[in-house]
Amino acid sequence: MDPSEKLISAIREKDIRPTPEWRFRxxxxxxxxxxxxxxxxxxxxxxxxxxxxxxxxxxVLGHLSHSRLELFLGLLPLLWIACLILALTAANYGIxxxxxxxxxxLARRAGYSAALxxxxxxxxxxxxxxxxxxxxxxxxxxxxxxxxxxxxxxWSMPEEGQLAGEILQIDPDRFDLRDFNGKSWxxxxxxxxxxxxxLLEKGEKIKLVGVMTGRSQFQAGEIRPWEGPGGRRMRGDR
Amino acid sequence: xxxxxxxxxxxxxxEIIRKSLEELDYFSCLYQRYEAQLLRYIRRITRVPEAEAExxxxxxxxxxxxxxxxxxxxxxxxSWIYRIVHNQAVSHWRKQTxxxxxxxxxxxxxxxxxxPDPPPxxxxxxxxxxxxxxxxxxxxxxxxxxxxxxxxHMSYAEISDVLKIPEGTVAARINRAKKALSGMAAGLSVxxxx
Numbered sequence: 311m312d313p314s315e316k317l318i319s320a321i322r323e324k325d326i327r328p329t330p331e332w333r334f335r336x337x338x339x340x341x342x343x344x345x346x347x348x349x350x351x352x353x354x355x356x357x358x359x360x361x362x363x364x365x366x367x368x369x370v371l372g373h374l375s376h377s378r379l380e381l382f383l384g385l386l387p388l389l390w391i392a393c394l395i396l397a398l399t400a401a402n403y404g405i406x407x408x409x410x411x412x413x414x415x416l417a418r419r420a421g422y423s424a425a426l427x428x429x430x431x432x433x434x435x436x437x438x439x440x441x442x443x444x445x446x447x448x449x450x451x452x453x454x455x456x457x458x459x460x461x462x463x464x465w466s467m468p469e470e471g472q473l474a475g476e477i478l479q480i481d482p483d484r485f486d487l488r489d490f491n492g493k494s495w496x497x498x499x500x501x502x503x504x505x506x507x508x509l510l511e512k513g514e515k516i517k518l519v520g521v522m523t524g525r526s527q528f529q530a531g532e533i534r535p536w537e538g539p540g541g542r543r544m545r546g547d548r
Numbered sequence: 549x550x551x552x553x554x555x556x557x558x559x560x561x562x563e564i565i566r567k568s569l570e571e572l573d574y575f576s577c578l579y580q581r582y583e584a585q586l587l588r589y590i591r592r593i594t595r596v597p598e599a600e601a602e603x604x605x606x607x608x609x610x611x612x613x614x615x616x617x618x619x620x621x622x623x624x625x626x627s628w629i630y631r632i633v634h635n636q637a638v639s640h641w642r643k644q645t646x647x648x649x650x651x652x653x654x655x656x657x658x659x660x661x662x663x664p665d666p667p668p669x670x671x672x673x674x675x676x677x678x679x680x681x682x683x684x685x686x687x688x689x690x691x692x693x694x695x696x697x698x699x700x701h702m703s704y705a706e707i708s709d710v711l712k713i714p715e716g717t718v719a720a721r722i723n724r725a726k727k728a729l730s731g732m733a734a735g736l737s738v739x740x741x742x
Contacts, residue, residue, distance in 0.1 A: 313583065313602060314576035315550045317609050321572060326610060328569065331617035409620055412712035 338409055345404030349426040352397030355390045356431030357440035362387040362457045364435075365537075385460050398423050462490045465517050473497075473528050474517035474536055480510055487516075487528075495528050502530040550576035561625040565616060579609055582626070585700075586633050592695045593634070594641045595684060608636035627709035630700075634710055638688065682732050690725035697722055 311319070320326075366385050401423035405411045411419070434440055448456030465474035466489060475489035483500040497518065499510075508516055515536035521529045556577035559567065564581075567574035583605065590601040612632050619628055683691050696707045708715045 312550065313606065314579040317579050317606055318550055318572060318576050320606065321575070321610065321613055326613060328616040329614055329618065334615075334618040410622075413708065413714055415714045415716060418714075 341404050341408045341411075343404075345401050345408065345423070348397045348400035348404055349423055350430065352394050352401060352423065352427030353430030353434060354440075354443060355394035355397060356427050357435040358387055358390045358444050358457070359394065360431065360435040361440035361444055362390070365457055365461055385457065385464065387457055389454075394427070398427065401427070466491055468495075468522040468528060471519055471521055471531075472517070473520070473522075475515070477510065477512055477514045477516065479512060485510065487518075493526065495526050497528045497530050498523070499530040499533060502533050504533045505535060507535050508533055550580075553580060556580055562621075565619065565625070568613075569616060575609075575613060578612070578629075582629055586629070589630070589695070589700060590633065590637045592680070592683075592699055593637045593692060594644075595680065596640070596644075600640075604637055604640050605633065608633040611636060623709055624706065627702075627706050630696075630702075630706075630710045631712065634692070638692075641688075682729060685732060686725060686728060689721060690728055693718060693721045694725045694729065 362385060398420065402416070402419045405414065405419045405422065414422070431440075434443075444457055447454050448458065462474070465472050467473075468489075473487070473489060473495065475487045475495070478486040478488055478494065480486075484496055484498050487495045487497050489495060497520075502518075502520070504510065508514065510533070517534050517536050518528065518530045519532040519534075521531070523529050551573050556564070556574075559574075559577060561578070561581075564574055564577045568578065586605055586608070587598070587601050590596070590604050591598070594601070594604070596604070612629060615632065619625070683694065686694070692711065693707060696702045696710060697704075702710070704715045704718045707718045711718070713721075
C-alpha cells in the first residue's frame, strides 16, 4: 500500500480527529495570561520593596548605634523579595511557553519580565499603592510582619537613642511627643538639627536620634520626618 | 482514497491544510509533498533502516494531523512539519538508546583527540559514511544543527523554528559543533597518516 494511503487509512480506522482550535487558543491565552499575572504580581512586590527602601532612610541608619547593614537587613521585606523572584520566574516560564517565546534567550526573557514588573511597580509605588497594599496586608494577615511594624520597633528604642512618635504640643525649646506605644515624652530640641521637610507642629509624625535623659525625657540631636525621604510627597501632604 | 499527485501539485501548502480539514483525503498531498525529504532527514538523525523511518514518519504525520489547528501561520509550514518530525524522530531515538538497542556514547570534548573507531579510509576527503559515523559521535544537540544547516540547507531562522531555540543559540551551537566535528576529522587524518 502507498504510504500516504496507509496514513489516511490509519487516521480513518482509528477515527483520529484534529484537536479543536479553541484548545490551542486557550493554551496560548493561559501562557500569555500567566506571564501578565506574574509580571503584575512582580510589580506589586517590587513596589513594596521600593516602599521599604524609602522607609529605611539610609541617611539616618549611619548615625544609629547598630550597624547600617544590620538595620537594613532587619527592614528588608524578605517575603516580597521572595515574591518578586517567584513572579519573575513564573513570568519567564509564561513567555518561554508562549507561541514565539522560544525566539528569546533566557537573558532577554528575564529582561522583559523584570522591565515590565519594575515599570508597573514604580508607577504603583509613586501613586501610593504600595503603602496602601502593605497596610492592607498588615491589617488582614495576622502573621504578616509589616514594614511599618519593623520600623516602629527600630524607632522605639529610646535607650539606644532612637525615638519616634507624634507631636502633641510644642514650645520654643521643647515639645511633647507620644511614641507609637502610647507613651508620652518631653523632648528638648534646642540644639537639634531639624530636617527642612519637618514641620514642627502638633500632629506631625517624626523620628528622633538623641539621648534618653530621664524616664520620659529625651534630648534630640536630629529630627527627621517619620515617613522618610519623599514620604510626604508620595502621600500628597504638601 | 488518496488525492492524485496532479491534483496535489496545483495546491499550495496552506490550501492543502484548509482542504484537509474539510476532507481528510487531501492530507495525503502533504505527505506526498514532504515524504522524501523527511524520510531522508529522519534517517540522518536516527540512522534507522528505511522501514523504521517510514513508521516514524507515519506517526509524525498522525501528530501533524492532530495538531493541524495549532499551526502558526507566522511560521513556514515546512519548519512546523520538520519540528514535529524532528520531535518524533528524537523521541524514537531516545527510546532506542534507553532500551540499550543503540547505546548513546557519553560525549567527551577530548574524545575526538583520541583514536577513532572504526579506522578511517585512506582518502583525505571524508566520505558520506565516515561523515555520518563522525556525526553519530557528536551529542544530539550538535548533530541536529549540523544536519539541519548543512544537509537540509536551512537558514538560522528556520532551524530556530524547528528546534524552538533562539537564533543566537543556533549560531553558537553550529559554531561549537563545527569545531568539534573538524577536531574529530583532524583526529581521523592523523590516524590515517600514521
